[in-house]
Amino acid sequence: MNSTQNPQPPASPQPAPKWNDQRIELIIGHLLRSGVLLSAAVVIFGGIVYLVRHGHSIADYRIFHGDISPLRTLPGIFHSTLEFSGRGIIQFGLLLLIATPIARVIFSAVAFAIERDYLYVAFTLAVLAVLACSLAGAALH
Amino acid sequence: MSVLLFTALILLGSFLAGFLGSLTGLGGGVVIVPLLALVFHVDMRYAIGASLVSVIATSSGAAAAYVREGYSNMRIGMFLEIATTIGAIAGALIAARVSTSTIAIVFGFVLLYSAYLSVRAQPPHPVNEPQDRLARFLRLDGDYPTPQGSEHYTVHRIPLGFGLMFGAGTLSGLLGIGSGAVKVLAMDQAMRIPFKISTTTSNFMIGVTAAASAGVYLARGYIDPGIAMPVVLGALAGSMLGAKVLVNARTRSLRFVFSAVIVALGFEMIFNGFTGRL
Numbered sequence: 001m002n003s004t005q006n007p008q009p010p011a012s013p014q015p016a017p018k019w020n021d022q023r024i025e026l027i028i029g030h031l032l033r034s035g036v037l038l039s040a041a042v043v044i045f046g047g048i049v050y051l052v053r054h055g056h057s058i059a060d061y062r063i064f065h066g067d068i069s070p071l072r073t074l075p076g077i078f079h080s081t082l083e084f085s086g087r088g089i090i091q092f093g094l095l096l097l098i099a100t101p102i103a104r105v106i107f108s109a110v111a112f113a114i115e116r117d118y119l120y121v122a123f124t125l126a127v128l129a130v131l132a133c134s135l136a137g138a139a140l141h
Numbered sequence: 142m143s144v145l146l147f148t149a150l151i152l153l154g155s156f157l158a159g160f161l162g163s164l165t166g167l168g169g170g171v172v173i174v175p176l177l178a179l180v181f182h183v184d185m186r187y188a189i190g191a192s193l194v195s196v197i198a199t200s201s202g203a204a205a206a207y208v209r210e211g212y213s214n215m216r217i218g219m220f221l222e223i224a225t226t227i228g229a230i231a232g233a234l235i236a237a238r239v240s241t242s243t244i245a246i247v248f249g250f251v252l253l254y255s256a257y258l259s260v261r262a263q264p265p266h267p268v269n270e271p272q273d274r275l276a277r278f279l280r281l282d283g284d285y286p287t288p289q290g291s292e293h294y295t296v297h298r299i300p301l302g303f304g305l306m307f308g309a310g311t312l313s314g315l316l317g318i319g320s321g322a323v324k325v326l327a328m329d330q331a332m333r334i335p336f337k338i339s340t341t342t343s344n345f346m347i348g349v350t351a352a353a354s355a356g357v358y359l360a361r362g363y364i365d366p367g368i369a370m371p372v373v374l375g376a377l378a379g380s381m382l383g384a385k386v387l388v389n390a391r392t393r394s395l396r397f398v399f400s401a402v403i404v405a406l407g408f409e410m411i412f413n414g415f416t417g418r419l
Contacts, residue, residue, distance in 0.1 A: 025215055032201040032348070040198070040377060047370045051145060059147035059367065064184040066362025073360070090366035094194050094373065098355045100201050101348035108219060119279070123219050127349065130226040134233075134356030 024111040028104050035100030042093030050086025074139045102131050144367065151181065152371040159199060159379025164386065165399045166340070167259055168347075169376045170196045170318040171252060175406040178245070178419055183368060185241035185419055189317030190363030193351050195376040196319040200347035202377055206384055213341040214283050217296065217334065221306045222346055225324070226353035228310025233357035236315045245414030248316050252407030255322045256400040266333050273297045285338055294335050302332035314354035317363075319347040 070076040071091045080088025109124040154176050155169070162169030170192050177188035207213060236244060276282055276296040284291045296302075305327035313320040321343050328339035358364050413419040 025213060029204050029207070032204040036198055036201045036377065040374060043370055043373060046366070047148075047374070050367070050370070051148060055143065055145035055148075057144050059142050059144045061181070061183040061187050061365070061368060064186050064362075066186060066190075066365060069362040069365070071366060072362040072364075087366040090370045091364070094364060094366065094369055095359075097194060097197055097201075097373070098352050098359070101197060101352045104201075105219075105222075105349060108215065112219075117280075120216060120219060123223060127219065127222045127226055130223070130230065131349075131353055131356070134226075134230050134353045135359075136356070137360035138356050 024108075028107055028111075031107060032100055032104055035103060036097065039093045039096035039100065042096060043090050046086050046089025046091075046093055048086075049084070049089060053086055072138065098135075102128075102135075105131065147181070148367075148371045151177070151368065152375040154180070155195065155372045155375030156379040159195070159376035160383045161379075161395070161399050162376075163199070163203070163380040163383030165259070165396045167255065167396075167399060167403070168196070168319050168321050169199060169380060171255055171403060172406060173372060173376065174248060174317060175252070175410055177368065177372070179406070179409055179413065185244055186236075186361075186363045187365050187368050189236065189244070190358045190365065191317075191369040191372040193313075193317035193355055193358055194364060194369050195373045196313075196317070197348050197351045197355065198373050198377040199380040200319060200344050200351070202381055203344055203384055204348070207341045207344055210286075210341065212285055212337050213345050214281070214334075214338055215345075216279070216283075217281050217328070217338075218342045218345045220279060220281065221303065221324075221328075222349050224303045224306035225310035225313070225346055225350040228307040228312075229314035229350045229353035230357060231307075232311035232314025232316075233354035234314075235311070237357070237361055241419055242414045242417050244315065245410045245419040247312075249407045249409070249411030249414060251312060251316060251318070251320075252403050252410060256403040256407065258322050258326065259396060259400050259403075263336070264330070270295070270297055270333065273299065275299045283338070285335060294338065295333075297333045298331050302327045305331055310350050310353070313347075313350050314357070317354075317358075319351065321347055 066072065071080060071087060077088060077091045077095055081092040105124060105128050109121055112120040112124055155173055158169040158172045158176060173192040173195060174188045177183040178185055272295050276299060281296040282294065284293050309320045309323035309327060312323060324343040324346060325339045328334040328342060329336050
């Protein structure tokens with residue numbers, strides 16, 4: 001990478017971990033992209049099933065009925081997906097989408113642990129704990 | 142309106158929102174909620190739920206492209222995500238307790254402020270600030286590639302930046318947006334992080350922040366597959382095309398036009414909020 005030797009001292013004292021960071025970020029970037037494309041494929045599939053069956057129904061979302069929807073819990077989504085309901089499959093795809101950045105955080109925790117950067121392992125686990133608290137509401141119903 | 146037509150129109154609208162949002166760097170989320178609420182008369186809760194999941198899609202989809210440029214700083218991102226995710230849950234819990242009119246009014250003011258931020262001139266960073274001890278302890282300082290070679294940068298005023306990030310997370314959870322503008326403001330203006338690092342790191346953080354409030358939204362039934370499907374797919378396709386069309390240069394005139402649209406939507410949201418129509 002460094003073709004010319006600079007007479008000035010390098011600005012950063014540790015060039016090696018920097019390079020590692022870049023590699024990890026690249027892997028994470030691909031992970032995010034794959035997660036998004038996979039979930040988009042599931043959403044498209046569910047969307048086709050939904051539109052074929054319900055395309056001629058009337059769409060009305062003026063009044064909120066979400067509080068009684070079975071698709072607001074993880075068991076409800078899995079159940080509906082297994083029943084091959086279009087709305088269920090879409091919601092399952094959206095769940096994969098929500099899981100994508102969470103997978104990224106888990107991967108970062110591993111990456112920081114490999115680098116033996118325990119302060120950042122702790123920060124990453126803190127973020128993960130907050131995310132787990134948020135999803136617990138949908139999981140435990 | 143039939144489900145088929147409704148889906149097609151929302152797909153088209155979200156595609157345009159994602160495309161313009163990515164071209165101008167303002168993000169598509171800010172116009173998707175007003176589009177759904179004002180044009181399609183969708184309940185605010187469904188609108189912010191659909192917008193939030195589209196924000197996860199566009200930020201994660203763009204991450205691979207951003208990462209290749211080598212500008213984002215993983216440590217800054219992860220450290221500040223502690224603040225944004227806690228803020229996001231707080232925002233999502235507030236959203237469940239206030240009226241949809243209140244959310245519409247707050248949304249309107251955030252739209253106006255985003256438009257102001259996007260068109261004002263960037264105040265330059267002061268040079269030769271002393272190195273921050275907390276930043277050194279947290280190893281937040283880094284290097285980034287410039288045409289003149291690798292350049293070192295230091296991070297400042299971390300408590301202020303952390304506090305602003307909590308606010309950005311709260312807005313994201315309350316309104317179903319990425320609140321990238323506030324995140325960039327916190328990093329670029331408060332913490333004196335170079336603009337390019339701020340924007341790419343902000344994009345990286347948006348997905349994780351949105352995932353934190355998405356759990357609360359899901360449990361409350363804000364995420365409806367019938368609306369979220371066209372919004373997510375449209376915004377994702379639009380933002381990916383936008384990133385392909387224009388990678389570096391951001392056209393200034395387009396930015397002004399899009400900002401004008403945002404101002405108009407902002408006033409409309411505030412008006413409809415105060416008159417109780419949303």
